[in-house]
Amino acid sequence: MTGPGDRSGADASQGVAAPSGGFRKGAFGVSGSGDTSGFGGLVRVEPGGAVALHSTERPYGGWFDEVTDALAEAVGEATYAAAVQRVLVDRGEITYFVAREHLLTLVRALRDDDALRFELCSSVSGVDYEGSGGPVTTPGRPRLHVVYHLTSMTYRRRIRLEVAVTVEDPHVPSVSGIYPTADWHERETYDMFGIVFDGHPALTRILMPDDWDGYPQRKDYPLGGVPVEYHGATIPPPDTRRSYR
Amino acid sequence: MTATQDPYAGSRETTEGRVYTVTGGDWDQTFGSDLTGEERLVVNMGPQHPSTHGVLRLVLDLEGETVTKARVVIGYLHTGIEKNTEYRTWTQGTTFVTRMDYLSPLFNEAGYCMAVEKLLGIEVPQRAQTIRVLVMEINRIASHLVCLATGGMELGALTGMTNGFREREMCLDLLEEITGLRMNHAYIRPGGVAQDLPPGAEQSIREWLRVMPGQLAGYHQMLTAQPIWQRRLKDVGYLDVTGCLALGVTGPPLRATGLAWDLRKIEPYLGYETYDFEVPTADTSDAWGRFLVRMAEMHESLRIVEQALDRLEPGPVMVEDRKIAWPAQLSLGADGMGNSLDHVRHIMGTSMEALIHHFKLVTEGFRVPAGQVYVPVESPRGELGYHVVSDGSTRPWRVHVRDPSFVNLQATAAMSEGGMIADVIAAIASLDPVMGGVDR
Numbered sequence: 136m137t138g139p140g141d142r143s144g145a146d147a148s149q150g151v152a153a154p155s156g157g158f159r160k161g162a163f164g165v166s167g168s169g170d171t172s173g174f175g176g177l178v179r180v181e182p183g184g185a186v187a188l189h190s191t192e193r194p195y196g197g198w199f200d201e202v203t204d205a206l207a208e209a210v211g212e213a214t215y216a217a218a219v220q221r222v223l224v225d226r227g228e229i230t231y232f233v234a235r236e237h238l239l240t241l242v243r244a245l246r247d248d249d250a251l252r253f254e255l256c257s258s259v260s261g262v263d264y265e266g267s268g269g270p271v272t273t274p275g276r277p278r279l280h281v282v283y284h285l286t287s288m289t290y291r292r293r294i295r296l297e298v299a300v301t302v303e304d305p306h307v308p309s310v311s312g313i314y315p316t317a318d319w320h321e322r323e324t325y326d327m328f329g330i331v332f333d334g335h336p337a338l339t340r341i342l343m344p345d346d347w348d349g350y351p352q353r354k355d356y357p358l359g360g361v362p363v364e365y366h367g368a369t370i371p372p373p374d375t376r377r378s379y380r
Numbered sequence: 381m382t383a384t385q386d387p388y389a390g391s392r393e394t395t396e397g398r399v400y401t402v403t404g405g406d407w408d409q410t411f412g413s414d415l416t417g418e419e420r421l422v423v424n425m426g427p428q429h430p431s432t433h434g435v436l437r438l439v440l441d442l443e444g445e446t447v448t449k450a451r452v453v454i455g456y457l458h459t460g461i462e463k464n465t466e467y468r469t470w471t472q473g474t475t476f477v478t479r480m481d482y483l484s485p486l487f488n489e490a491g492y493c494m495a496v497e498k499l500l501g502i503e504v505p506q507r508a509q510t511i512r513v514l515v516m517e518i519n520r521i522a523s524h525l526v527c528l529a530t531g532g533m534e535l536g537a538l539t540g541m542t543n544g545f546r547e548r549e550m551c552l553d554l555l556e557e558i559t560g561l562r563m564n565h566a567y568i569r570p571g572g573v574a575q576d577l578p579p580g581a582e583q584s585i586r587e588w589l590r591v592m593p594g595q596l597a598g599y600h601q602m603l604t605a606q607p608i609w610q611r612r613l614k615d616v617g618y619l620d621v622t623g624c625l626a627l628g629v630t631g632p633p634l635r636a637t638g639l640a641w642d643l644r645k646i647e648p649y650l651g652y653e654t655y656d657f658e659v660p661t662a663d664t665s666d667a668w669g670r671f672l673v674r675m676a677e678m679h680e681s682l683r684i685v686e687q688a689l690d691r692l693e694p695g696p697v698m699v700e701d702r703k704i705a706w707p708a709q710l711s712l713g714a715d716g717m718g719n720s721l722d723h724v725r726h727i728m729g730t731s732m733e734a735l736i737h738h739f740k741l742v743t744e745g746f747r748v749p750a751g752q753v754y755v756p757v758e759s760p761r762g763e764l765g766y767h768v769v770s771d772g773s774t775r776p777w778r779v780h781v782r783d784p785s786f787v788n789l790q791a792t793a794a795m796s797e798g799g800m801i802a803d804v805i806a807a808i809a810s811l812d813p814v815m816g817g818v819d820r
Binding site: 230261315320323373 | 466467499625626630641646752753754771782786787789
């Protein structure tokens with residue numbers, strides 16, 4: 136993977152202060168090369184890189200408040216406060232950032248409570264935020280996120296849960312006991328990101344061969360590829376080409 | 381020849397008794413005088429097998445002909461498309477995702493592009509939306525026909541296969557005329573579609589609309605009314621609504637349980653709420669119901685195509701914003717879709733600014749504000765969801781595809797354990813998994 140270029144994201148790890156943003160330089164993915172083309176101009180980036188760090192203020196709007204209230208009622212205010220670290224409403228979608236200790240309590244309530252009824256777990260996947268700028272890249276920050284998309288067929292609503300863990304301790308409780316469909320999703324997430332789902336009945340690789348080393352969709356895992364020679368010129372593999380960010 | 385002489389088909393002693401590995405040949409030759417006791421067989425079916433719907437591997441435990449355990453092994457077609465998109469621009473992503481579920485390429489493109497557009501906060505022009513609906517519904521018919529064709533072939537109805545691919549070819553001819561390619565079109569792009577309908581396309585579609593109902597009726601004559609076909613499908617691969625929800629199964633298998641869950645009606649996109657069509661359901665929860673649902677859906681898709689064609693108004697097919705819209709117009713030559721000579725003349729001969737603009741947008745691409753979205757569309761196989769994350773740069777940070785084939789295939793064990801081995805084939809065919817989408 137090419138270097139992400141110079142990034143000077145504001146350190147927002149202290150809290151949820153107003154996003155001040157940062158800048159990213161080096162459009163070609165290089166720095167200090169004397170590139171005067173102008174393409175290396177400053178680009179404004181969010182303080183958290185790809186991860187938004189702030190929490191949306193109440194009211195969230197629409198049915199988001201209804202679901203949030205019902206969830207808090209179902210699990211109890213104290214548990215809700217401990218379980219949900221942040222709530223983000225963005226582009227008409229709501230995301231709950233959840234502490235992994237309380238994930239199963241929350242998910243069970245989301246599925247079973249009459250006012251919530253998220254019967255279908257549409258998708259479970261991972262995102263690796265390593266190198267996306269912002270404080271998420273500092274050591275010890277949880278860079279691996281597990282993202283759950285839940286669908287309520289009764290109320291026709293969709294919500295997203297997000298659990299963040301570190302590479303050193305990539306353990307998340309498995310929801311496959313609550314949503315059997317999560318079985319393969321979690322195996323794929325384990326296969327690609329190395330996130331271990333505790334309590335999964337058979338957490339093995341699913342897409343890669345059983346004896347594969349490494350977790351291919353982590354950002355520090357190279358894309359691979361071989362240079363291609365054509366008419367005497369050599370084209371490097373995609374992840375070592377000069378590229379824009 | 382005794383078993384021990386064959387290096388690939390020997391026998392060995394285990395704690396559970398003697399285990400034989402059989403690669404073919406006569407029973408007597410393999411087992412000799414050992415042919416006594418229990419008959420537990422572990423059969424490895426696939427990944428190269430004409431009945432497994434692609435490179436799918438099944439490990440089946442058999443007692444006689446009854447399946448006691450079915451395990452599904454996937455990953456033989458994993459190509460790392462999700463990872464690859466992270467190294468390309470947003471527009472190039474279309475070219476990758478269209479190759480995932482190769483029988484419904486336009487749904488992949490539409491889902492991906494709608495996710496990118498939601499991240500950008502833009503709305504595509506009306507004509508582009510209508511064209512998207514038009515090509516997707518043609519694609520849905522083509523996909524359902526392949527399901528019928530390969531499903532029929534796997535059950536021994538070889539004419540179903542030849543006929544299915546014949547009608548599918550009519551659909552692909554249309555898509556080729558519109559997009560330039562039979563498959564892997566990369567036609568739907570962030571911001572609209574790659575090019576307008578070519579002259580004569582409307583006439584071809586109308587002709588196709590005139591012919592198709594008669595062709596589809598032929599399937600009812602050939603398959604629906606046929607006793608063998610009925611017996612192979614009825615009460616096979618049973619999965620009720622509870623099982624579907626627990627296992628995340630969507631699409632025709634879910635609608636065959638009686639639940640009219642179709643995202644085109646539930647969460648309409650691209651103006652689907654303005655089209656007049658029904659969501660066909662069945663109440664049998666078996667392979668037969670899924671067959672009937674698909675047959676009925678093809679007729680509904682024809683209705684949608686006709687309505688889309690009627691409401692096509694002249695207008696742009698790409699967003700006005702020149703910072704996002706692809707600068708080059710493609711044109712259809714004798715050898716397929718390629719560069720527009722007019723455009724090349726414009727940027728190379730008359731306008732330096734146009735050349736710079738073209739260069740910037742084509743090599744660097746546009747930036748997409750940071751954030752994440754999940755956009756589901758109703759593909760021929762169920763909920764096709766795109767979870768797309770941006771870090772604010774010119775390339776996707778992460779593209780995850782919730783592929784319906786991947787999820788639906790989990791139901792294999794629930795549908796086939798306790799049944800006959802021959803019914804495993806019918807059950808899997810009724811799920812219509814496409815391994816390109818399963819393994820990505």
